Amino acid sequence: MKFKLLLILLLSCKILQAQIKYQNEVYQSNIKTVQLYNSTQESSFPIIGLHTNDVLLLGFDDLNGGTKTYNYTIEHCDADWRPSGLSPSEYLQSFTEDRIMDYRYSFNTKQKYTHYQLKLPNYNIIPKLSGNYLLKVYPEGNPSEPILTRRFYVVDNKAGLAAGIIPSNNVVNRSANQKINFSVNISALSVQNPYAEIRTIILQNGRNDVSTINTNPQFVQGGILQFNDFQTNDFAGGNEFRRFDLRTLLAGGEHINRIYRDTANTVMLMNDKPLTQTAYTFQYDNDGKFFILNTDGRDPRTDADYAHVYFNLNYSPPNLNDAVFITGKFNDWRLDESSKMNYDASRGNFYTDLYLKQGIYDYHYVLKQNQEIDQTSIDGSHFETENDYQFLVYFRRTGSRYEELVGYQLINTTKGNSFR
Structure with missing residues (x-):
């Protein structure tokens, strides 16, 4: 009997592992507008300091409306977003799961929905280790069928970091790429072998799909790791993001052509053209982010x-x-069927429609040729483009079962350094 129960438990765990993706994912079509960010600034990088007063804010809409009981939990992961294998009692100093209690119904909208909100950490869920974490939200009693997963980070800042951004060392890419040289100060850590115990991940604009991993410093001197290899960390600068302003449905906004308000709201944007043949032009953007805003209401979360x-x-x-x-x-x-555009060969035109909540949105176009992803063929790439780069320094002590996140730095190509 005990063997059968153990077998059932193991099979249940395998099913759960198979269904949950360790990435930002929405599993049900009725769940929309998922946001997770440091509460100091909407749409900021989802990172908090260990044992600080930092708070993450999660928000999402359920278009089915009504009241549902959603639970959540968090799981510790390594730098590659694989489960660390630690038990919850090792990385949580509180309960292992909790219920989302903060929800509100939409008001005066054509699309009815229920908005759910959660703050982390809280009295019931408190991480006690630094590192990568996956937040899982699911219906009460059914963790094997999540509605969403979100990645976030808890940092215990012990490593210092300095970086510089220069044109690419490759002459062909000098006008298009941004080359990053940086150093990590690990003198406050008990590192025995920096080549095996330290790795630094760089993200462009918080994107895991545009990132590099650094494990081999060119020089190690006095607790300083120097990363200035000729070829590594050479990012395509891309272009300033396209954007549109849908803060109001009563009048046109930036890049809005027409708005139709009938049984449903329909918005036609201005036509876009490729930008690859144009010279760099500064244009204010939000580095690919979006902000939920409504100038005609009081609380954009619900109106x-x-x-x-x-x-x-x-x-x-x-x-x-x-x-x-x-x-x-x-x-x-995401590059899948939901973001893929339709092509009208007779007009030489790609088109699609997306169901989006009011606000300001950055976006860009990506070309896929023979399974190869090309981020710059349509929107272009320039060294001058303003970008955020997030630096994450990980430390796995010799014999340790998990990776600590011991350093974080945000560097902007035009504004310099900041924590967020």
């Missing part, structure tokens, strides 16, 4: 409405089998 937003790109691909996707933080930079 911002949803609209069908239509995108049009005047672009003829090199091959008819090429695919174009529209991405941004609003869809977790």
Whole structure:
């Protein structure tokens, strides 16, 4: 009997592992507008300091409306976003799961929804180790069928970091790429072998799909690791993001062509064109982020409405089998059927519509050729482009079962350093 119970438990764990993706993911179509950020600034990088007063804020909408009981938990992961294998009692100093108690119904909107909100840490869920964490939200009693997962970070700042951004060392890419040289100060850590115990991950604009891993410093001297290899950390600068302003449905905003308000809201954007042949032009953007805002209401969490937003790109691909996707933080930079655009060969035009909540949105177009992803063929790439780079320093002590996050730094190509 005990053997059968153990077998059932193991099979249940395998099913749960198979269904949960250790990435930012929405598992049900009725769940929309998921945000997780440091509460000091909307849409900021989801990182908090260990044993500090920092708070993360999670928000999402359930378009099915009504009241549902959603529970959540968090799991410690390594730098590659694989489960650390620690028991919850090792990385939590509180309960292992909790219920989301803060929810509100939409008001005066065509699309009815219920907005859920959660603050982390709280009295019931408190991480006690630094590192990567996966937040899982699921219906009460059914953790094997999550509605969403979100990545976030807890840092115990012990490593210092300094970085500089220069044009690419490769002459061909000097006008398009941003080369990063940096150093990590590990003198406050008990590091025996920096080549095996320390690794630094660099993200461009918080994107895991545009990142590099650094494990081999070129020089180690006096507790300082120097990373200035000729070829590594050479990022395409990209271009300033396209954006549109849908803070109001009563009048046109930036990049809005027409708005139709009937039984549902429909928004037609201005036509877009490729930017690869144009010189760099500064344009204020939010580095791919989005912000939920409604100038016609009081609380955009519950009175911002949803609209069908239509995108049009005047672009003829090199091959008819090429695919174009529209991405941004609003869809977790996803390249799948939900972000894939339709092609009208007779007009040389890509088009699609997305169901989005009112606000300000950054976006850009991605080309896919023969399974190869090209981030710059449509929107271009320039060294001058303003970008955020997040530096994450991990430390796995010799014999340790998990990786600590011991350093974090945000560096902007034009503004310099800041914590967020």
